[in-house]
Amino acid sequence: MEMTIDNRPLVEMKNLKKYFKTSNGSLHAVDDINLSIKKGTTLGVVGESGCGKSTLGRTILRLTPHTSGEVLFKGENILEYDKKKMRLLRQQMQMIFQDPYSSLNPRNTVYQLIAEQLVVNKIYKSKVELEERVMHLMNTVGLDERYVNTYPHELDGGRRQRIGLARAISMNPEFIVCDEPVSALDVSIQAQILNLLMDLQEKMGLTYMFITHDLSVVKHISDEIAVLYVGQCIEKAPSKELFENPMHPYTKMLLSAIPVPALRKDGFKREIIKGEVTNPIDPKPGCRFAARCKYCTPQCIGENLELKEKTPNHFVMCRLYE
Template identity: 60%
Template sequence: MVDNILEVRNLKKHFKSKNGTLHAVDDVSFSIKRGQTLGLVGESGCGKSTIGRLILGLHQATSGEILFNGQDICKMNKAQIHNLRKELQIIFQDPFASLNPRMTIGEIIGEPLLIYKKVKRRAELDSEVRRLMDVVGLSKRFINSYPHELDGGRRQRVGIARALSLNPQFIVCDEPVSSLDVSIQAQVLNLLKDLQAEYGLTYLFITHDLSVVKYFSDKIAVMYLGQLVEGAESDELFKKTIHPYTQALLSAIPVPNIHQKMKRVKLIGEITSPINPEPGCRFAKRCLYAQEKCVGQDLELKDFGNSHFCSCTRADELLNVTL
């Protein structure tokens, strides 16, 4: 069995627009080991969700490879991708918009079972739906309720139950707790952790919240405008942050101590357009450490030991910078 359940190699996704070509994902590579969680972090519009949809076959890649258990998703036809969806599922960001308001909770959870013909009789369907509701901590009394009758936390549990219905190996978690209250966030994250341990699931956890991803992910990859700028084991990244953008993200995490002064890294300057971007570091216009060699040619991820990768011309200097 392949150790890496997923390998993304030189992945690109470009969209045509009236003003040129939008580089949503540009030459991104990473891998995820079986049973682990990769946290994909970055601000809105950096390409995180696009990568998730490329992995699921919802977008066609411009170029590159997405190897799931050694098979390239980018070369699959519609029938092959349809069959693969039993192994690849997604939990969406908005638990209300992602649920059909005309269907009951039981119908929503049971729909994948009917599409893939996993059950033959109505009694089997009802039994499996009730089992899934129990797995995600959702009371069976909601089986005939509609999404609008549930709160956000329960609606997200419905989305998780639906994702689990086909017994997948890999789940894309697309900011699954960002629209929930903090207390509910903790409950959902703990549920996802428990499910991972019980079923051996592998997660791609997409978020913009580093304080969440720190405690949930084994590895973290940081994106900026379609490119990976830093990646490392979770503990390693927080212990030794290199890239100026990652340092700025970390400095924005609230400190639960009114007597401790926050050392904020404030970003100023113009955000580079993702449409027809020029070669070079796309963070340079906002970077406090930018210099001439940051522009003109694209930067490669360099290994700084302990599987810690970073693309920055001044990374050696920044290794000694503490927040």
């Protein structure tokens, strides 16, 4: 089946917030996020460690309870679903976790790990049908059938992550959150897993939210990219547009940090981010990047900013463009 891109959003986040209570106040992990993902496309979510990327993904899937806001799947707010509705919805929304070892039960074989969701949801009535489905999934993700009775600790990271992929697609979902699925793998294995994800997307019409801190990876796989900083989305644009015309000072600095494979760097100037990250516990109104921004003015502090469209499909949260 060829991938088709629908102009209607499959997933939408409206004013989504997730705060964690601490002894010093509320930690704003996800703060007023408004994003949408069209069917059959990939939204890359980037930012440094601790910016709220993984929390956003887990909140969308209701693995972490939200504080306020909405998550729309095919136009319906799934945050209002009861347990019965969520159980059915879980078949359509899946997740690939960052660590390909700790996300797998070490006591189960490859067969048991892949078959688990199919058994729990009583998809197949006979063992023969179940075995055929498991073998088909193993072949789909590039796992040789000889590993069927193997345990996770006997496999390398790439094969473990293929198990995670097989588990994620076992229920024929429509939407998958990929939480840094290649960050723990070698570079050559990263390329294999990325190409496999793109092939599966084309064949099954999948929609991805791809979370990563590697801008080279996100450029390769994403249709659109959202940049997060201290819980806020500060810039969103089509992948090519973001790399060719970054607007937010933080995005520009992130792009300048990408390693350049060249012996000579004539004319290349790397921008270094200085200063400390804003405290995410009850942050003060204003731009959260102001303390590290060389373009900071008094107007950047004291009043919260909004994500606004500056050019077609290119949104940015910055006083420089107001």
